[in-house]
Amino acid sequence: MSGSSDVILDVVNLKKWFPLRRGLREIVGRKPRKYVKAVDGISFQIKKGEIFALAGESGCGKSTTGRTVLRLLEPTDGTVRFMGKDIMSLDQNGIKSFLRRKAQIIFQDPYESLSPRMTVEDIIGEPLEVHRLVNSKEERKEIVSRYLEEVGLTPAKDFIFRYPHELSGGQRQRVAVARALVLEPEFIVADEPVSMLDMSIRASILNLLLDLREKRGLSFLFITHDLSVAKYIADRLAIMYLGKIVELGKATDVIDNPQHPYTKALISAVPVPDPRHKIGEIPIKGEVPSPINIPPGCRFHPRCLYAFEPCDKEEPELREVEPGHFVACHLYDQAR
Ligand SMILES: Nc1ncnc2c1ncn2[C@@H]1O[C@H](COP(=O)(O)OP(=O)(O)O)[C@@H](O)[C@H]1O
Ligand code: SF4
Numbered sequence: 001m002s003g004s005s006d007v008i009l010d011v012v013n014l015k016k017w018f019p020l021r022r023g024l025r026e027i028v029g030r031k032p033r034k035y036v037k038a039v040d041g042i043s044f045q046i047k048k049g050e051i052f053a054l055a056g057e058s059g060c061g062k063s064t065t066g067r068t069v070l071r072l073l074e075p076t077d078g079t080v081r082f083m084g085k086d087i088m089s090l091d092q093n094g095i096k097s098f099l100r101r102k103a104q105i106i107f108q109d110p111y112e113s114l115s116p117r118m119t120v121e122d123i124i125g126e127p128l129e130v131h132r133l134v135n136s137k138e139e140r141k142e143i144v145s146r147y148l149e150e151v152g153l154t155p156a157k158d159f160i161f162r163y164p165h166e167l168s169g170g171q172r173q174r175v176a177v178a179r180a181l182v183l184e185p186e187f188i189v190a191d192e193p194v195s196m197l198d199m200s201i202r203a204s205i206l207n208l209l210l211d212l213r214e215k216r217g218l219s220f221l222f223i224t225h226d227l228s229v230a231k232y233i234a235d236r237l238a239i240m241y242l243g244k245i246v247e248l249g250k251a252t253d254v255i256d257n258p259q260h261p262y263t264k265a266l267i268s269a270v271p272v273p274d275p276r277h278k279i280g281e282i283p284i285k286g287e288v289p290s291p292i293n294i295p296p297g298c299r300f301h302p303r304c305l306y307a308f309e310p311c312d313k314e315e316p317e318l319r320e321v322e323p324g325h326f327v328a329c330h331l332y333d334q335a336r
């Protein structure tokens with residue numbers, strides 16, 4: 001599959017380590033620098049028109065992954081090819097003219113991501129101005145109106161002059177989606193786009209994204225900590241734990257037939273596969289360790305109920321255990 005033209009995003013061994021600030025004692029003592037290993041060597045591909053979800057508990061590295069593949073953060077290591085181009089080799093010009101046009105991001109909290117002093121027209125029209133794609137105010141207004149209608153804010157004239165505080169949470173997120181669409185991107189990173197919304201309107205925003213995929217053939221990296229949301233929207237799903245992917249496959253396979261002990265624990269915490277239900281407590285012993293001191297071997301071993309002899313020494317590789325379903329766990333080394 002590698003490099004084939006139906007792949008829009010190809011991520012290989014991506015790492016993002018944040019250096020920790022060193023105190024005087026560490027500097028004088030020449031102690032090695034420590035890092036927060038937020039993303040610690042992950043590989044995955046997203047196909048054209050696919051919704052690929054990344055799930056896992058808070059702090060496992062989902063947002064850092066989403067930002068690094070768009071070069072909103074600079075990677076520590078690894079390669080990312082987007083629409084066939086190595087985006088790591090792009091200069092600032094290439095980032096602006098290619099990456100910032102073809103790929104967009106939607107954040108969890110539209111109230112934070114939308115400027116409170118700008119009208120809906122200015123918010124959605126701004127990317128058109130930045131990329132010099134409009135010649136007149138009238139043209140800009142016409143384009144903005146078209147996108148408002150497309151995201152379900154109709155009639156557009158009722159919304160175009162409003163400020164973010166004059167909109168509901170769901171309407172604000174629709175404005176954020178319109179802003180992401182206005183440059184006609186191929187790919188969107190959606191970072192927990194419904195987590196802040198009331199349960200009652202989550203499904204309508206998820207359905208809007210599903211419609212956009214259908215109509216425009218858009219591809220998504222969809223980040224969520226909520227497996228019921230992932231099951232509702234995603235084609236394929238990767239589960240992250242402490243900066244690594246531990247399981248990856250068709251969303252229905254991973255959720256209905258989880259193989260990794262961590263995924264099993266996560267799933268058992270979801271009462272019903274319904275986007276209106278929220279994830280509960282996770283029945284695993286202990287806390288998530290710090291990404292500064294990642295346990296050796298399998299990074300899940302101190303919390304794993306199945307840990308055995310190799311687990312604290314050898315890091316398990318992601319292996320295909322059934323067609324298209326990958327798991328990183330020594331239990332599956334033995335079965336093979
Ligand atoms: N700019 C940063 N500097 C230092 N550490 C960071 C930074 N951004 C994120 N982290 C750390 O990286 C880890 C992963 O964070 P994040 O990607 O936001 O996780 P998630 O989105 O899965 O909740 C966390 O331990 C977080 O504290
Ligand atoms: S490799 Fe070992 S410790 Fe890690 S998940 Fe599998 S059984 Fe548990």
Ligand SMILES: [Mg+2]
Pocket residue numbers: 062063064
């Ligand atoms: Mg996050």
